[in-house]
Amino acid sequence: MNMKYKGEMRTITGNAAAAYGAMLCRPDVVALYPITPQTEVVEQLSRFSADGLLDAEMVEVEGENSAMNIVAAAAISGGRVFTASSSWGLAFMYDALLQTSGFRAPVVMVNVNREMPGILAVSTGQQDMIGTRDVGWIQIIAEDCQEILDLVIMAYRLAEDFDIQVPVMVNYDGFYLSYLSEGVNIPAREEVDVFLAPLKEQPERPKLVPGGPLGCGTHGIEKGFVELRYKHCAAMERAKNKFDEIDRLFGESFERSYGGQIEEYYMEDAEIALLASGSASGTVKKVIDSKRKHGLKIGLVKLRMFRPFPSERLSRAFRGKKAIGVIDRSICFGWDCGPIYMELRALSSEIGLIPMMSFIDGLANMDISIVHIERMIDSVYAASQGKPYQRVNWVILEE
Amino acid sequence: MVKIKIHTKYEGAWSNADELLLCLDTGSWRTERPVMDEEKCNYCGLCALYCPTQCMIDMEDQFVPNLDFCKGCGICAKECPRKAIRMLPEGEF
Numbered sequence: 135m136n137m138k139y140k141g142e143m144r145t146i147t148g149n150a151a152a153a154y155g156a157m158l159c160r161p162d163v164v165a166l167y168p169i170t171p172q173t174e175v176v177e178q179l180s181r182f183s184a185d186g187l188l189d190a191e192m193v194e195v196e197g198e199n200s201a202m203n204i205v206a207a208a209a210i211s212g213g214r215v216f217t218a219s220s221s222w223g224l225a226f227m228y229d230a231l232l233q234t235s236g237f238r239a240p241v242v243m244v245n246v247n248r249e250m251p252g253i254l255a256v257s258t259g260q261q262d263m264i265g266t267r268d269v270g271w272i273q274i275i276a277e278d279c280q281e282i283l284d285l286v287i288m289a290y291r292l293a294e295d296f297d298i299q300v301p302v303m304v305n306y307d308g309f310y311l312s313y314l315s316e317g318v319n320i321p322a323r324e325e326v327d328v329f330l331a332p333l334k335e336q337p338e339r340p341k342l343v344p345g346g347p348l349g350c351g352t353h354g355i356e357k358g359f360v361e362l363r364y365k366h367c368a369a370m371e372r373a374k375n376k377f378d379e380i381d382r383l384f385g386e387s388f389e390r391s392y393g394g395q396i397e398e399y400y401m402e403d404a405e406i407a408l409l410a411s412g413s414a415s416g417t418v419k420k421v422i423d424s425k426r427k428h429g430l431k432i433g434l435v436k437l438r439m440f441r442p443f444p445s446e447r448l449s450r451a452f453r454g455k456k457a458i459g460v461i462d463r464s465i466c467f468g469w470d471c472g473p474i475y476m477e478l479r480a481l482s483s484e485i486g487l488i489p490m491m492s493f494i495d496g497l498a499n500m501d502i503s504i505v506h507i508e509r510m511i512d513s514v515y516a517a518s519q520g521k522p523y524q525r526v527n528w529v530i531l532e533e
Numbered sequence: 534m535v536k537i538k539i540h541t542k543y544e545g546a547w548s549n550a551d552e553l554l555l556c557l558d559t560g561s562w563r564t565e566r567p568v569m570d571e572e573k574c575n576y577c578g579l580c581a582l583y584c585p586t587q588c589m590i591d592m593e594d595q596f597v598p599n600l601d602f603c604k605g606c607g608i609c610a611k612e613c614p615r616k617a618i619r620m621l622p623e624g625e626f
Contacts (some may be wrong), residue, residue: 210545238545299544340547347550361539362546369544 139389141319148311151279151318152218152244152304153178155286157188158326159242162213165193165204169223170256171308172246176218190216198223202230202241209239209301210350212341214290217241220308221248221262228266234301235270237350238366240293240339241301242286247412247463248308249498257499258308260412260464263440264473266303270366272373273441275411276306279316284390287326291380296336298373300366305440307463309499310413321388329387370442377439395444397436400426401451404433406518408510409448409478410461411437414495414502418461421507432511443477449484457489457518459510463496471526489517495529506530559586563605565620567598573617580609580618 146154153175156164164183166176182188191208195201198219205215219227224245234241249255250262263273272292276282282304289302306312340348378394385391399419401407410418415436425432435451437444452458462472469476475492482490493510496502506529517523541547567580574595581589581596588602589609598609610618 236546340543340545349548349550351546352548357540361541364537365539365544 139387140322140325141388142322143317143319145315146279146318146320147174147313147315148276148279148282148306149174149246149313150178151283152246152286152306153182154318154320155283156216156242156244157182158321158323159214159216159287159290159330160327161188161190161216161242163193163205163208163215164188164190165195165201165208165215165217167195167198167201167219167223169198169220171248171258171312172218172220172223172244174312175244175246179216198227199230202227202234202243205241205243206230206234206237206239207342209234209241210237210342212339214294215241216243218244218246220246221250224262224266225250228269231266231269231271231301233351235366236362238299238369239301240290240299242289242293242304243301244282244286244304244306246308246312247305253498255498258310258463259497259499260305260307260462263303263305264464264466267441267473270300270370271441272298272300272302272370272377272439274302274304274377274439275437276304276311277413277415277436279311279314279318280390281392282306282311283318283320284384284388284392287321287329288377288380288384290330291333291383292373292377294333294339295376296339298369298376299339300369300373305412307413314413319388319390325387329384374439374442374444374446392438393436394447395439396447396451397438398451399434399436401433401435403431404455405431406457406459406511406514407433407435407452407455408459408461408507408514409435409437409452409474410502411440411474412463414461414463417502417504418507421504421511425508425511430511430515432515437474440474445481445484448478449481452478452481452485454486455488457491457514457523458485459491459493459514461493461495461502461507461510463502465494465497489514489523490525491517491523492526493529494527497530500530558601559588559604560601563600563603564623565605565607566600566623566626567603567605567607567609567618568621569595569597570617570619571595573615575615575617577614579612579614583608583612
């Protein structure tokens with residue numbers, strides 16, 4: 135369809151951007167339970183519903199576990215669904231997350247990244263997302279408010295694609311993005327309708343019908359179980375290229391495109407590189423701009439997709455570099471490093487045996503500041519020159 | 534590359550009662566087998582109603598268990614009001 139992209143600029147928070155994204159996709163069932171820093175998503179969607187902008191069944195739930203179970207059931211009954219949570223809430227729906235992905239229910243949810251118990255940190259950190267990395271969900275990460283809105287729309291294309299049918303979790307940093315007001319281009323409803331229209335042209339996915347012969351999740355031991363796991367893994371692999379393709383199609387429709395699984399910033403001629411994700415990526419880009427002015431050939435890879443892990447594209451992007459630093463906003467207990475660092479290390483044989491450094495920074499609302507990033511870049515550069523380096527660096531605690 | 538054998542057409546954990554509900558080899562779990570006494574059976578259907586694997590086949594004058602799926606739980610024998618079903622050890626067959 136040929137029409138000039140319209141959209142409307144408004145200054146809204148990251149939470150409102152998520153709510154706008156969901157509202158524009160016309161979900162049938164929305165079940166939400168409030169939790170800091172996600173509460174505004176609940177408020178905003180309730181307001182849309184009261185104003186008649188959102189024609190969805192809004193379910194008031196007694197907790198996150200019910201929220202996820204309700205949207206999963208609605209999704210396998212053929213509906214389009216949305217929910218949102220964070221931190222403790224995500225932990226409280228852990229079994230339901232597994233159930234949902236096992237059903238291959240195309241649920242789209244927003245997870246506003248926050249630190250995890252048992253230190254009562256009402257503050258940002260990716261530990262909640264990391265804690266659910268093996269629940270079989272697709273996990274994608276936004277850098278700014280615009281990307282939150284766009285990713286929610288793309289998430290429906292991905293989750294409900296007949297070749298994928300895997301739930302998608304859109305992550306963005308709590309506090310840093312949830313409450314940050316930015317200019318966001320809000321697409322017109324009919325443009326989003328057009329973008330999502332191909333989902334209606336594909337074969338219909340099986341659904342629960344009362345009295346019908348189909349059941350879901352009731353069988354599956356021995357070979358049946360293994361076969362479902364095998365298919366789930368295969369779908370996760372397909373999701374990588376599919377996400378790249380959806381990102382490209384989104385660019386054609388809305389004039390915004392982000393690079394798919396990863397965004398590469400000055401990577402072609404970079405000699406050293408950083409890997410970062412989420413809101414900190416913007417600060418890293420600023421520092422790279424100034425370092426480049428001083429002649430340092432440094433690049434950034436922004437991780438946009440964490441599950442499935444973009445192993446092929448990361449290997450290609452980092453091959454031939456002299457040293458890499460990975461910024462993690464969470465901990466990998468038991469490996470004494472950041473989780474994204476640990477996963478990148480698994481690609482060592484593809485990338486090459488070069489110095490890889492883990493930087494643990496930005497936990498519990500600590501800023502991943504320009505000063506911190508400059509220090510990281512300096513030590514990655516020193517490592518690339520053959521100088522001794524420290525593998526794991528707790529940047530926040532350094533004197 | 535090793536070929537993979539796929540059993541169901543569904544991506545998710547769907548089971549279709551019309552085709553693949555009884556897809557497990559539950560018959561192999563059985564240590565006791567229900568044996569029907571045709572004389573005593575009055576075709577009331579309680580055994581079929583209570584059967585957890587729903588494997589009782591309706592023969593129009595009586596019910597007989599489908600031994601591919603009967604896991605030998607004995608509920609049919611327990612529930613039969615006319616004691617027309619006995620559970621016999623598998624070793625005897």
